[in-house]
Amino acid sequence: MVPSEKQQPFNEPYESHEPLSWLILHNDDVNTFDHVIESLCEVVRHDEIQAEQCAMITHYKGKCDIKKGTHDALAPLRDQLLQRYLSVTIDT
Numbered sequence: 001m002v003p004s005e006k007q008q009p010f011n012e013p014y015e016s017h018e019p020l021s022w023l024i025l026h027n028d029d030v031n032t033f034d035h036v037i038e039s040l041c042e043v044v045r046h047d048e049i050q051a052e053q054c055a056m057i058t059h060y061k062g063k064c065d066i067k068k069g070t071h072d073a074l075a076p077l078r079d080q081l082l083q084r085y086l087s088v089t090i091d092t
Helices: 033-044 048-061 071-083
Strands: 020-026 063-070 087-091
Touching: 020 033, 020 048, 020 071, 033 048, 033 063, 033 071, 048 063, 063 071, 071 087
Parallel strands: none
Antiparallel strands: 020 063, 020 087
C-alpha cells in the first residue's frame, strides 16, 4: 500500500510549528560537579558522559545548552532543575 500525499509516512517525525528553544545551564559557585551530573542524568536523561561534558563546558565557558525543544516541553525540566538549586534558563 502506498501512502497518499495527505498521509505522512510512518517513520517521519511529526513536525511542530512551535519555535524551538534551548534549556541553558549556567555556571555557579555553589553546586558540585557530582550534583550537577546527577541532576542532568535524572532530570534531562543525559547519560553520564554527556552530563560530565555539559558540566565541564558550563564550568569553563560559563553556560551550556543542555536540551533543545519547545518552551512547553522544556519548562518542566527547568523547574525541576531549579528545585535542585541549579541555575537554568530557557532561551530562544
